[in-house]
Each structure stands twice: as structure tokens, then as C-alpha cells.
Amino acid sequence: MQRPRLIGGVAMGLLVVILFLLPVLYAVMLAFESPAHFLNSPLTPGSPDVHNFSGAWSQADLGTELLNTVLYSVVAAGLSTLLGLMIAFPIARRLVRGSGALYTLLFVGLFLPFSVIPLFAEARMLHLYNNRPGYILLHVEPGLPLAVLLLTAFISSIPAELDEAAWMEGSGYLTYLMRVVVPLTRPALLIAFLYGLLGVWNDIIGPVVLLADPNLFPVTRGVYNFFGSNESEWTLLAAGIVIVSLPVVALFAFSQRQIIRTAIAGAVKG
């Protein structure tokens, strides 16, 4: 009984490492290789060479694009978390009639496909096309449904007495939300923000359809174009991917416990 289990465990570990770690390590190795070394022995690491990184950084204009990406994803995810709270609180506390129906309406939103053609038409009509505020506004909605669901569940689990007392003392609704509700719901707010952030950060269709000016491009479109214009310069391209991934990987490393725990917990309820 023990032997096959051990072998199974080792085989599974190997599968995970080969399937999920090796591809990533390969890209990192490639990024540190000189083009000449890659031509001669493409599969072995050479002496580390950082020229690919400086090359990719300047040629793909990654600095500007990273700043754009950070701006878009932080502001859009922040807004959708805030609006999510504004919707979730009255629903969770049943302060409005038809809370259940509202909740269902938002739930449906999780399954709505990203309708890029009408969004493009709307962006054109409302002057949201090819500018930063418009791009951000168009990216608030995708994060809303999940934010509302997470926050509704979380607020419902806090006893109402905890926060109602403070409201009775006569502070305004917004002050009350910020002073009392936000601190209590911080873990759920963080998760909603992170999922929203990843969604905006990693969007590729949006930047291709809704932006035309290269100065406005986020890093996804930047690195995608970089691949198109530097075919066969594999070491340079690998460096581009590594640079682009670093911020997300860092963010993920710092928050993965909460992100993963939420996904596992969601499965039990769903």
C-alpha cells in the first residue's frame, strides 16, 4: 500500500513541475541567454547576459506601458470594488425592496460574455474611445459582479448590530461606510480588488479594440506587438515576457494565499 502511494506522489510532483514550472523556468533561462549562445545550444543555459532586458525595455517602450497598465488596473479595480460595496451593502442588509432580484441580476453578470462589438460602438458614441478616462470607465463593469457577490456574502456574515449602532449616531452614509463598513469588510474588499485588478491587467482584446494611440497602450498590447515586430529574436522576446510578468508574479506571491483560499471556499458554496 505504501509503495504505490509514494510512487504516485512522486509522479504527481513531477507532473506538476514539468507541466507548470518548467515552461516558466525556460522563459527565464532564455531571457538571460545571449542570441549567439541560443543559436548554438538552445536548450542549455549560458553565462547570464542581461542585454535582452535592456533591449526589450527600450525597444518595446515597456516603462510607459507598465505605468499605463498600473494606472488602468488600479483605478478601474478600485472603482469597481467601491461601486461593488455601494451595491452590496444595501442588498446584504436588505435596505431596499427587491434585494433578492438585484442580487440575481448581478449574478447573471458573471456569465455575460465580454461583448466587445457593442462596447466599441458605445465607446465611440460616448467619447470613451482611445483615451485614458474612457478606457478606465469601460473596465469598471467586468469586475462588478464578482465584487458584489463577494461583498454581499461577507457583509451578511457580520452581525448588523456591529455597524448599525454607529449609523444611528447620525453620521452620513458615506462617512459611515468608510469609517465602519470598510474596516470590517477589508478582507473581502482586498479579494474583490485583486480579482478585478488581474482582469484589467491581463486584458488583451480591450487594448486592441478600444485604443489606437501607442502612448496609451498597456503592457499586454505592448508585449504582443513586440512579438509581432521582432519575430525570431527569441531571447529578446523572452526578456520582454519576464519583465511584463514580474509585477504580477510579485503581487501574486504576496496575495496567493487569500486568492486561492477564496477560490476553494467559493466552490463549497457555489
Added chain:
Amino acid sequence: MWLGLLLGLAVYALFGLVPMLGNVVISFTDYTALPNAPVHNIGWTNYASMFSGNAPGFDQGVVATVVFVLGVTLGQNALALLLAHRLSGSGRAAAIGRMLVFLPIALGVTVVGLLWILIFNPQQGPAESFLGLFGIHSAFFGADNWAMVLVIFVQIWQNAGFSTLVFIGGLRAIDPQIYEASGMDGVGAWTRLRRITFPLLAPAVTANVLLAVVGAFTTYNLIYVLTDGQYGTQTLGMLAYNVAFGSFEANLGYGAAVSVVLFIITLIVALPLMAALRLRERRLLG
């Protein structure tokens, strides 16, 4: 309070619900988004041309969509089940494993797509070197007989982590006493998995199958990065995008019509599937 609620709902309506209806409206027009080009109501023309055989992309799109949805749904759930079975523990190795399989979701479709393009680089990529040992040479993402298989594989790789976590949630919800009470101590691990664990996982199976099916029907962003729908990988979602934004005609009306048909097909498949899976849950869990 009302102001905040209404503001939130307005954003949701304007950029979530209106586009859904907008798709239907645009699908009855010849909208091209070219400056100063007039927009006409052309009735069912876009739909008629889809089914007339004059639009070759549509028939191929249906075939590609069916292959893609089947491949992704089966592959993603099989892999996720296998991974979840081993990664549901509380140990350190399992935690690292969970982080690794979830990493592609954090990396996002663009980086993931480009990463696999590097690996399947037909000139000197590692896949070429490895398969070359067996005498296999190919253009991979640029080859008709390879592109679809690889696109399915990368879609699975990208999303298996999430399905794995859903299965882990399901596994953790199973009461360990059930295994002891079942009186099947003597049987092998495989029988136990098949007879006890898998039936009890029914709710997680429902969630994961639906997620994979709906995801495979509607998303095309990874295909866009990998092949842009070339070499037999143009699913209906990709087709809708390409006729609208990928060609010189910029036929947004036709693209919207394809999106509407895709949405209806998704509902026709997903709703009965959901009903069947829920029935299965009730049958297995009582």
C-alpha cells in the same frame, strides 16, 4: 445610499447589460464604424448569409467551436481532477503545487500565449528539439494539423488551476468518516475514487463542467494571441471578432450577428447540461 447604489447599477447597466442588447440591435445593421458611413437597418441579412453557405467562416467556425469546447471541457476537468486529488492536502508541498497550477491565471492570457509560442518555436524551441528526437517536425501553431490541439492544450493549461481549486473545495467538503463507514477499506485507491469520491464530488463537477463549457464557447482572447484564428482555430467567438476588427471590411453588423448566434448556441448547450448535472447531483447525493 441611493446615490451610491444607483451609480453602481448605472455602470453595470450601461457597460454590462446595454452591450448585451446592443449586440442584438447591431446584428440587424450594416454598421462598419467607418467615419461618416451611414448605418442601415438590413433586417435578417446578416443571419441569412451565415446559414446560406456564402460565408465559409461560419461552417468552419461551428466545427472549430465544437472541437474546442469538447477538448477543453474533457481535458481541463480530467487534469484538474487528477491535480486536485493530489494537491488537496494541508502539507507544504501541496500548497506550493496549488500556487504553481494557479500561476497561469495570474500571468494572464497574453503572457501565457506568448510563453507557449516561445516553447513551440519551430526553429529552435524545446518542443521542436524534444519531438525532433522522434522525427516529428512541425510549424506547430502555424500548422493546420497541430494548431487546434495546441490551442486546446494551452487553454487547459491556462485555466486548469481554477478548476483544480474548485475540485479541492469539493474534496474538502467530503466528510472523511464516509470512507471509514463505507466498509471498503480493502479496496484499491482507484475503486475508492470511482465509487465514493467521484460521486460525492457531483456539485464540484457541475460547477467545473459548466465553467469550462461556457468559457470555451465564449472566450477567444487566448486564441487571438496564439493563432489569431488561423490554421483551423477560428471558433465562432474568434470569427465574430475577426470579421468586426480583423479585416478591412470591418463588418461589425455581421460580427454582432455571429455573437448573438454563439450566445444562443451556448444557452442551448449550457442550460440542458446544467439541468442534467443538477439531476445527477440529486441522484448521487440523495
